[in-house]
Each structure stands twice: as structure tokens, then as C-alpha cells.
Amino acid sequence: MAKAAAKTKAAASASVERRPALAGRTLSAPGVKVEILPPAERVSLRAPQASVAALSKALGVTLPVKPKSSAAKDGRTALWLGPDEWMIIDEAGNDPLADCAKVTALHSAVGISHRNVGISVAGPAAAVTVNSGCPQDLSLEAFPVGAASRTILGKSEIVLLRIAADVFRVECWRSFSDYVFTLLSEAASDAAN
Amino acid sequence: MLLIRCPYCEEERPELEFRNAGEAHIARPTNIAAETDDDFEKFFFIRANPKGVIYERWRHIHGCARFFNAVRDTVTDKFVMTYKAGEPKPAKLPGAAK
Numbered sequence: 001m002a003k004a005a006a007k008t009k010a011a012a013s014a015s016v017e018r019r020p021a022l023a024g025r026t027l028s029a030p031g032v033k034v035e036i037l038p039p040a041e042r043v044s045l046r047a048p049q050a051s052v053a054a055l056s057k058a059l060g061v062t063l064p065v066k067p068k069s070s071a072a073k074d075g076r077t078a079l080w081l082g083p084d085e086w087m088i089i090d091e092a093g094n095d096p097l098a099d100c101a102k103v104t105a106l107h108s109a110v111g112i113s114h115r116n117v118g119i120s121v122a123g124p125a126a127a128v129t130v131n132s133g134c135p136q137d138l139s140l141e142a143f144p145v146g147a148a149s150r151t152i153l154g155k156s157e158i159v160l161l162r163i164a165a166d167v168f169r170v171e172c173w174r175s176f177s178d179y180v181f182t183l184l185s186e187a188a189s190d191a192a193n
Numbered sequence: 194m195l196l197i198r199c200p201y202c203e204e205e206r207p208e209l210e211f212r213n214a215g216e217a218h219i220a221r222p223t224n225i226a227a228e229t230d231d232d233f234e235k236f237f238f239i240r241a242n243p244k245g246v247i248y249e250r251w252r253h254i255h256g257c258a259r260f261f262n263a264v265r266d267t268v269t270d271k272f273v274m275t276y277k278a279g280e281p282k283p284a285k286l287p288g289a290a291k
Binding site for chain 1: 203206255257259
């Protein structure tokens with residue numbers, strides 16, 4: 001774990017230009033805007049119950065234990081994916097992987113910053129747009145603000161997070177991002193009608 | 194679309210998030226090397242395949258990724274109940290189960 005963190009640091013300091021997939025692409029339709037979010041630090045975290053407290057302390061955000069929920073603090077969001085699995089997204093430029101590396105309690109933290117692409121779907125028709133490919137109930141009663149879940153969008157697996165009543169963050173794998181963005185764009189145009 | 198209750202997510206989720214993983218409660222022999230060919234065949238290949246209530250393993254692959262067990266009716270395709278992996282076969286099925 002510590003090794004992985006050191007590697008990330010080294011890669012960041014190298015003079016290799018980072019080229020995020022689909023960077024800067026946006027689509028505005030009446031009622032909804034779909035755009036690629038700027039790069040963020042992400043960690044896939046697996047840990048047993050006994051390590052949750054120590055990891056929460058190190059990360060500065062309490063790991064949620066309730067299904068389909070998330071917790072956010074200071075630009076860092078922890079999403080519940082499974083009973084022992086979380087995704088940590090850091091948009092403040094800090095390194096959650098390094099924070100996890102300091103924890104001695106049993107856990108597995110894998111940096112997936114470059115594996116994922118974040119897409120924002122915002123506007124009154126955001127839920128309709130996401131629902132065009134996602135079979136989950138996205139009404140505010142079933143999927144309230146802060147709800148997070150791994151699910152599917154069309155043929156691709158995504159992680160869905162509701163940031164506000166009409167703002168969703170869609171996280172997908174980099175190689176799926178073109179498909180996901182195109183599907184959401186088409187859906188956004190349809191959602192307006 | 195069927196709604197399947199995931200015992201880990203504690204709610205009903207659309208069937209597209211799930212994957213079937215074969216019959217449940219098949220115990221692997223403790224000493225597989227000592228198995229006779231006939232016994233191994235029974236363990237490895239032979240499944241009950243009943244008409245009616247069947248106990249199956251399912252996986253919430255596009256959700257919490259957990260395996261769990263489900264009781265399903267193969268005639269109506271209705272899920273009778275689901276329960277966590279590792280839990281014993283339910284002694285009594287809820288509702289109209291025969």
C-alpha cells in the first residue's frame with residue numbers, strides 16, 4: 001500500500017503530460033447539462049469492519065456503513081459500494097492514497113485516479129437523463145441527495161452519486177467514457193422533449 | 194423488469210444489476226481426492242433442476258458485488274425470498290410457497 005502511494009507521487013512529479021479522456025467536452029440541452037469533470041484523485045478501498053474507524057480518521061471523512069450512502073468533507077467524498085468496499089474521490093488535490101498508507105489496520109487501498117472519468121449531469125432533467133440508461137429508481141425518496149451506488153448505464157457499469165437534487169456525478173471507466181458520454185448526450189437531448 | 198431484493202443493499206434493485214450463479218447449498222467435499230468418480234460426478238455436474246422452488250446463488254455484480262442466495266420459483270419466475278451467503282436454507286418460506 002505504501003509502495004503504491006510512493007509510486008503515485010513519483011508519477012505526479014514526472015514531466016509526463018496528463019491527458020484526461022474527453023477533457024473539456026460538454027453538452028448543453030434544454031433542462032440538462034452534461035460535462036466531463038476535471039481530474040480527481042480516486043481510491044478503491046476495501047477494509048473489514050474493524051479497520052473502518054482507523055481509516056475514517058486517517059482520511060478525515062467518516063466511511064459510511066449504510067448501503068447506498070456517501071459522506072463528504074472538505075472536497076473528499078467516500079461512497080459506499082459494498083459492505084466492505086468504498087470509493088474515495090478527492091477533488092481538493094490531496095492524496096487519499098497516502099493517507100490510507102499511514103493506517104496500520106488491515107485494508108487494501110488501490111489508486112484508480114486515472115482509471116475513472118467523472119461526468120456531471122446537472123439540471124432539472126438530470127434524473128430523466130440518467131434514467132435513460134440506468135434502471136434504478138432515481139426519485140428523491142428512493143435516491144436522496146448524497147445517495148451513491150454502483151449500477152449500470154446502458155451496457156456500462158457506473159458509480160452514481162447524487163450531489164444535489166438535480167446534479168448527478170457519473171463515474172465510469174476511462175475506456176467506457178466515450179460510450180457513457182455519448183449515451184448521456186443523446187439522452188439529454190431526448191430528455192428535453 | 195424483475196426487482197430482486199439484495200440482502201446486503203437491503204432493498205429491491207432492478208434485475209439488470211444481477212447475475213445468476215447456479216444452484217446454492219452445494220457443499221464441496223472435504224477430501225476431494227478420496228471421492229469416487231460417481232460421487233464427484235454428482236457433486237460437480239448433477240444439479241436438481243426442479244420445476245418449482247429452487248435455491249440459487251445470485252450475485253449483485255453491478256451493485257455491491259456480493260454473492261447471496263435466493264429462493265425462486267422456476268415456473269412463475271418469482272423470487273420468494275433472498276438471504277445472505279453462508280446462512281442456512283430457510284426452514285420456512287414466506288407467503289404462498291408450497
